[in-house]
Amino acid sequence: MSALEKIAGRAEPGTLYGIGVGPGDIRYLTLRGAGLLRSVNVIAYFAKRGRAGNARTIVAPLLDENCRQLKFEYPYTDEITVADPAYRDAISAFYAETASQIAEALGRGHSVGLLAEGDPFFYSSFMHMWHRLEGDFPVEVVPGVTGMSGCWTRANVPITWGDDILSVLPGTLPEDALAQRLTACDAAVIMKVGRNLAKVRRAVEMAGLLDRAIYVERGTMAAERIVPLREQGDRTGPYFAMILIPGEGRRL
Numbered sequence: 001m002s003a004l005e006k007i008a009g010r011a012e013p014g015t016l017y018g019i020g021v022g023p024g025d026i027r028y029l030t031l032r033g034a035g036l037l038r039s040v041n042v043i044a045y046f047a048k049r050g051r052a053g054n055a056r057t058i059v060a061p062l063l064d065e066n067c068r069q070l071k072f073e074y075p076y077t078d079e080i081t082v083a084d085p086a087y088r089d090a091i092s093a094f095y096a097e098t099a100s101q102i103a104e105a106l107g108r109g110h111s112v113g114l115l116a117e118g119d120p121f122f123y124s125s126f127m128h129m130w131h132r133l134e135g136d137f138p139v140e141v142v143p144g145v146t147g148m149s150g151c152w153t154r155a156n157v158p159i160t161w162g163d164d165i166l167s168v169l170p171g172t173l174p175e176d177a178l179a180q181r182l183t184a185c186d187a188a189v190i191m192k193v194g195r196n197l198a199k200v201r202r203a204v205e206m207a208g209l210l211d212r213a214i215y216v217e218r219g220t221m222a223a224e225r226i227v228p229l230r231e232q233g234d235r236t237g238p239y240f241a242m243i244l245i246p247g248e249g250r251r252l
Contacts, residue, residue, distance in 0.1 A: 041120020
């Protein structure tokens, strides 16, 4: 048994592991996560249609080439809005079929490691598998460094001080609702920016927070970009982009 196996432990048969792979830099992967990547029977992951899958790309250096892999390609990502009934119907059917395939592997006694960018219980597709399968199979969730934690660390900004209240907001909210929530918070992280960047920037400006806002693109990844939001302008951002608004609370 290797030193990693002694520390991290091995996968148990018939168990689903939701493995948080962190924000992008493989060095932020936990020891437990790394150990499971090497010991599960099946590695499963989500990906945009025709893409390699970001979570799998992160952990590729640790994967055993002989390990069975299950790739699940989303029917939609950002092609249509989440409010569109076609999106909800397609994604619901997709998750049901995905859960069925994972259940088949678990039912055969295989251990399955389902990769999740960041943390499995934070805006992750893994949660939809947990919801469908945790009543029928053993499930262990392996926490990961969240994308927002990686981003504010790379931006070198403490996000909260003293009694600051942190709000995590999706950029998919309507502009007025986003501005209202920003006005009421001490510090904020705005996720799901992407094509919503122009709207989000307007909301940040409406809330009087533009001078504090920091735009982070692909934080901890190879193509990382960190600039004041004011300098970013209204260009469309990638999926892996977020906006940080650090708190200004009590500093001792």
